[in-house]
Amino acid sequence: MWLRVDRYDASIVVHYVGLLVLGMAGAMLLPLLTAVLLGEWAAAADYVFGIGVSGTLGTGMLFAPVSPARRVTHVHGLLITAVAWLAASLVGAVPLAFSGNYPTYLDALFDTLSGFTTSGLTVVVDLDHMSLAHNMWRHLTHLIGGQGIVVAALSFAIGLRGGALSLYLAEGRDERILPNVVHTVRFIWFVTFVYITLGTLSLTGVNLWLGMDAVRASLHAFWISVAAYDTGGFAPQSMNALYYHSPLFETVTVFLMLAGAMNFSLHAQVWRGDRREIWRNIETRTLAFNVLVLSLLATAGLAAASVFDGPAAVVRKGVYHVLSAHSGTGHQTLYAAQWTEGYAGLAFVAVILAMGAGGAVSSTAGGIKALRLGVIARSVILDVKESIAPTTAVVRSRYHHLAQRVLTPQLTSTAAVTFILYTTTYVVGALIGGLYGYPAPQALFESVSATANVGLSTGITTATMPVGLKVLYMAQMWAGRLEFVAAMALVANVLIAVLPPYRRAL
Amino acid sequence: MRILLTAALLFAALCRPAVAWAVPEVMSPAEVVADSLLLDGRSLTIEGEAIGEALRSDGGRVWVNVLGEGTALGTWTTAESAGGISVYGVYGRVGDRVRVTGRFNAACPRHGGDMDLHTDVFEVVRRGGDVYIPVAWWRFGVGAAGIALASILAWVYRRRSERVPE
Numbered sequence: 001m002w003l004r005v006d007r008y009d010a011s012i013v014v015h016y017v018g019l020l021v022l023g024m025a026g027a028m029l030l031p032l033l034t035a036v037l038l039g040e041w042a043a044a045a046d047y048v049f050g051i052g053v054s055g056t057l058g059t060g061m062l063f064a065p066v067s068p069a070r071r072v073t074h075v076h077g078l079l080i081t082a083v084a085w086l087a088a089s090l091v092g093a094v095p096l097a098f099s100g101n102y103p104t105y106l107d108a109l110f111d112t113l114s115g116f117t118t119s120g121l122t123v124v125v126d127l128d129h130m131s132l133a134h135n136m137w138r139h140l141t142h143l144i145g146g147q148g149i150v151v152a153a154l155s156f157a158i159g160l161r162g163g164a165l166s167l168y169l170a171e172g173r174d175e176r177i178l179p180n181v182v183h184t185v186r187f188i189w190f191v192t193f194v195y196i197t198l199g200t201l202s203l204t205g206v207n208l209w210l211g212m213d214a215v216r217a218s219l220h221a222f223w224i225s226v227a228a229y230d231t232g233g234f235a236p237q238s239m240n241a242l243y244y245h246s247p248l249f250e251t252v253t254v255f256l257m258l259a260g261a262m263n264f265s266l267h268a269q270v271w272r273g274d275r276r277e278i279w280r281n282i283e284t285r286t287l288a289f290n291v292l293v294l295s296l297l298a299t300a301g302l303a304a305a306s307v308f309d310g311p312a313a314v315v316r317k318g319v320y321h322v323l324s325a326h327s328g329t330g331h332q333t334l335y336a337a338q339w340t341e342g343y344a345g346l347a348f349v350a351v352i353l354a355m356g357a358g359g360a361v362s363s364t365a366g367g368i369k370a371l372r373l374g375v376i377a378r379s380v381i382l383d384v385k386e387s388i389a390p391t392t393a394v395v396r397s398r399y400h401h402l403a404q405r406v407l408t409p410q411l412t413s414t415a416a417v418t419f420i421l422y423t424t425t426y427v428v429g430a431l432i433g434g435l436y437g438y439p440a441p442q443a444l445f446e447s448v449s450a451t452a453n454v455g456l457s458t459g460i461t462t463a464t465m466p467v468g469l470k471v472l473y474m475a476q477m478w479a480g481r482l483e484f485v486a487a488m489a490l491v492a493n494v495l496i497a498v499l500p501p502y503r504r505a506l
Numbered sequence: 507m508r509i510l511l512t513a514a515l516l517f518a519a520l521c522r523p524a525v526a527w528a529v530p531e532v533m534s535p536a537e538v539v540a541d542s543l544l545l546d547g548r549s550l551t552i553e554g555e556a557i558g559e560a561l562r563s564d565g566g567r568v569w570v571n572v573l574g575e576g577t578a579l580g581t582w583t584t585a586e587s588a589g590g591i592s593v594y595g596v597y598g599r600v601g602d603r604v605r606v607t608g609r610f611n612a613a614c615p616r617h618g619g620d621m622d623l624h625t626d627v628f629e630v631v632r633r634g635g636d637v638y639i640p641v642a643w644w645r646f647g648v649g650a651a652g653i654a655l656a657s658i659l660a661w662v663y664r665r666r667s668e669r670v671p672e
C-alpha cells in the first residue's frame with residue numbers, strides 16, 4: 001500500500017528545499033569574495049548573478065505553506081533530500097555555466113552534481129586557465145556535499161520544527177554519533193574542519209617548497225585538502241595530482257583520503273580515546289583486507305605491464321590508485337588514456353573492484369561500503385558453519401562495530417539488497433555505455449566510478465561525450481550518493497502522482 | 507580464402523607494436539600521452555604552453571608542465587632553461603609557448619613511475635601575455651535586482667511568519 005503524497009506534503013518539500021537553495025546563495029558568497037579579493041571581476045559578476053537567482057528562488061519557495069503543527073516525517077525527509085541535491089546542483093551550476101569552461105549549462109550541471117556528490121568526474125574544458133573564484137566554487141561543492149547538503153543545512157538548525165532525524169537518515173547516514181542530531185552534524189563539521197585545516201597547512205608548506213607563490217600555494221592546498229578529505233577528486237589543474245610531481249604531496253593526500261573514508265562514529269570513538277576501536281571494527285578490518293589484497297593485485301598488474309623499472313614505482317602507482325579508488329576520491333597520478341593503453345589488465349580490474357567496494361558507512365565516501373561487505377562475508381561464513389554444525393546446535397555470528405553486535409538476518413538482508421542495487425546499477429550503466437559504442441571494460445569502469453562517486457576515468461567522461469551518457473552518469477552519481485533509497489522514493493512518488501489509479505499497484 | 511585473409515589481418519594486428527614507427531618532428535603533449543607506450547624511451551620534441559609555475563624537483567632541476575590540445579605533460583628541465591619563461595598560463599594569461607626536446611618516459615624510473623620528458627633542449631618559441639576577459643556588467647545588474655527582490659520577499663515572509671501563532 002503506497003502512501004499518496006498530497007499537495008500539503010509537496011508544499012513541505014518545496015518549503016524546506018527552498019531553505020536549502022537559500023543556503024546555496026549564502027555559500028556562493030565565498031567564491032564571490034575570492035573573485036573580489038583577486039580582482040576577477042568577470043567571475044564576480046557570475047556569482048552576483050548566481051546569488052540573485054538562488055536567493056530569489058529560495059525565498060520564493062519559502063512561501064509554500066507549512067503548518068507548525070505538522071512534523072517532517074520520514075517520507076518527507078526522503079523527498080526533501082532527493083530533491084534538495086538536484087535543486088542545489090541546478091542553482092549551483094548557474095555561475096559555472098558563465099565561466100567559459102563549460103560549453104553548455106548541462107556540462108556545468110554535470111560538474112556541480114559531480115562536486116556535490118563528491119564524485120569528481122569532470123567535463124570541464126581548459127581547467128588550467130579557470131579562474132580561482134570558479135575553482136573555489138567547484139571545490140566548495142565537495143565540502144558542502146561531502147558532509148551532506150542536508151547535514152550542512154542542519155548544522156545551522158534551519159527552522160526545522162522536528163524531523164531533523166528523518167532528514168539526517170534520508171541522506172544515507174546510518175548512525176548518530178551524539179543523541180542530538182544537530183550536535184551530531186556539528187561534530188561532523190568539527191572533524192572536517194580539523195582534518196582540512198591540517199591538510200591545508202601541510203600542503204601549503206609542500207607547495208611553497210615546490211616554488212608556488214603564497215596565494216596559489218594556499219588556495220591549491222585548501223582545494224586539494226577538501227577534495228581529498230571529502231573523497232571528491234576535483235583538482236585545480238587538468239593533470240590532477242600529477243601536476244605537483246611530489247611524493248610528499250601524494251603522501252599527505254593519502255592520509256586525507258583515508259581519514260575521509262573512515263566512519264565519523266569511528267573518528268568520535270578514537271577522539272574519545274578508544275584507539276582499540278580502529279583494530280576491532282569490522283569496517284576498518286574489511287577496508288584493510290580489501291586495500292591489501294587489491295593493492296597486491298594492482299601492483300602485480302602494473303608490474304606485468306612491463307612499463308615500470310623497479311618495484312618502487314609500481315607500488316607507488318598501484319597503492320595510490322587503489323586507495324584513491326577505495327576511498328572514492330578519484331585523485332590520479334596516471335592519465336586516463338593509460339588505463340586503456342597499457343594497464344588494462346589486473347590493475348584495471350583491481351581499481352574497478354576498489355571503486356565498487358567503497359569506504360565506510362557514515363563517511364564522505366561512496367560505494368557499497370565496507371560494513372555491508374563485512375556483514376555479507378560474515379553471513380556467508382555463518383551459513384557454512386550452520387551447514388556443517390549438528391542440527392541441534394545454535395550457531396551465532398558476532399562482529400564489532402562500535403559495540404559487540406550479533407549478526408541478524410535483517411542486517412544481512414539489508415546489506416545484500418544494497419549490494420545488489422549497486423552492482424545492478426554498475427552493470428546497467430556499463431551496458432548503456434556499451435550501447436553508445438564504448439568498449440565494455442571502459443564502460444564498466446566509468447559506470448562504477450559514477451555510481452560509487454569516485455571520479456577516476458578512462459577518458460569517456462569529457463565535454464564531447466553524448467548527452468544521454470552525461471544524463472546517465474548524473475543519475476548514477478545522484479542515486480549512488482543517496483544510496484538509492486531517497487532517489488527511489490522520489491521516483492516512486494512521481495510515478496504514483498502521474499499514473500492513473502488502476503496502474504498504481506507497484 | 508576468407509580464413510587466410512582473417513589470419514593475415516590478425517597477424518598484422520598482433521605485430522603492430524613491432525612495426526617501426528617514425529616519431530613526428532614536433533608533437534603535442536596530447537599526442538604523446540595517447541601513444542605513450544610506443545614512444546617510451548625515445549627522444550622526441552613537444553610543443554605547447556607552459557602552465558602554472560615551475561615546480562622544484564630533484565637534481566637541481568624543475569618541473570615545467572606543458573599544455574597542448576587539452577593535455578599537459580611534465581617536463582623535467584634545468585632551472586636556467588625555465589628561467590627563460592616570462593609568462594605561465596593561468597586564468598587571464600596565456601603562457602609562453604615552448605618547444606622541448608628530450609627523452610620521453612611512459613613511467614619514469616627516477617620519478618616514481620610518472621609520465622615525463624627529461625629535457626635536453628628547451629626553447630621559448632613565442633611569448634605569452636595577458637588575455638582580455640570582458641566583464642558582463644548586465645550580470646551584476648540582474649544579480650543585484652535578484653538580491654533586492656529576495657530581500658523584499660524575505661522581509662514579507664518574516665512579517666507573515668510573525669503573525670502566525672506558534
